[in-house]
Amino acid sequence: MTFTQVTTTCPYCSTGCSLNLMVQDGRVIGTAPYYRSPVNEGRICPKGTYCHQFIHNSDRLKRPLIRKGDIFYEADWDAALDLISRRFSEYQPDEMAVLSSARCSNEDNYLAMKFARGVLKTRHIDHCARICHSATMVGLYLAFGCSAMTNSIPDIGKSDCIFCLGSNTLEQHPLIGRQIIRARTRGARLIYADPRHTPTAIQSDLFIQFYSGSDVL
Ligand code: SF4
Incomplete structure (x- = not known):
């Protein structure tokens, strides 16, 4: 063994x-x-x-499936890739778009960008985080000169006052929530603004509840 x-x-x-x-x-x-x-x-x-459980899960697809009518048939990779490339070649570059995901790693997203621009020759490449975060990126840039996080995660645990807007951090990102609890234990204040009374709201010193949909207006 x-x-x-x-x-x-x-x-x-x-x-x-x-x-x-x-x-x-x-x-x-x-x-x-x-x-x-x-x-x-x-x-x-x-x-x-339990993040390992999908690796050997019996529901996981191990071979490509090609749809004929309403039925999916197992195929080998050569046949699947030939079909994909044939279908892509039926379109002009500007008729195609690639939409990537926040669930992909940085490396996956980089490859998606190279595939869109270098292989499909299209300029239409987008990412779901742009929809969610374009407003916060503008705010961060105006406030800090950078559209991304300017501190490390452990810094959150050393903060004296934390303002949390529209993020149920304790449930959605529990290990960042742990840093908030660490700061709270040291005496930091948590100001929390969200439409919902979440577990993060329960931990806050000041909860500001606003109407859903009004936070990015
Ligand atoms: S906090 Fe996020 S990255 Fe960390 S173990 Fe949980 S799901 Fe995974």
Whole structure:
């Protein structure tokens, strides 16, 4: 019997917690803490704890499926890629668009951009985070000169006052929520603005509830 641990990143949210996958005889059987990451310090939430389960799940597709009418047939990769490339060649570059996802890694998104611009020759490449975050990017740029996070995650735990707008951090990003709790334990104040009375609202010193849809007007 062989047993190894492979260090990787949890794929389930943008916190980016590190963890070890436990691999027995080439099969991933569980997760274990990875203590050297400053993001999560060896801890993971329930989503991360079970993030390995889809790897060998019987529902997972292992071969491409090609649809004929309403039926999907198993195919080999050469046949699937030939079909995809043939269908793409029926369109002009400006008739095609690529939409990528926040669930993809930076590397996946980079490849999607290269595929759109370099292979399909289209300028239409977009990402779901642009829809969610274009308003916050403008705000961050005006306030801090940079449209991205300007602090590390551990810095949140050292803050004296945290303003949280439209994010149920304690449930959606629990390991960042842990830093909020750490700051609260030190005496920091949490100001929370959201349409819903969430678990993050319960932890706040000041909860500002506004009508849904009015936060980005
Ligand atoms: S907070 Fe949970 S879901 Fe998000 S990266 Fe960490 S372990 Fe994964």
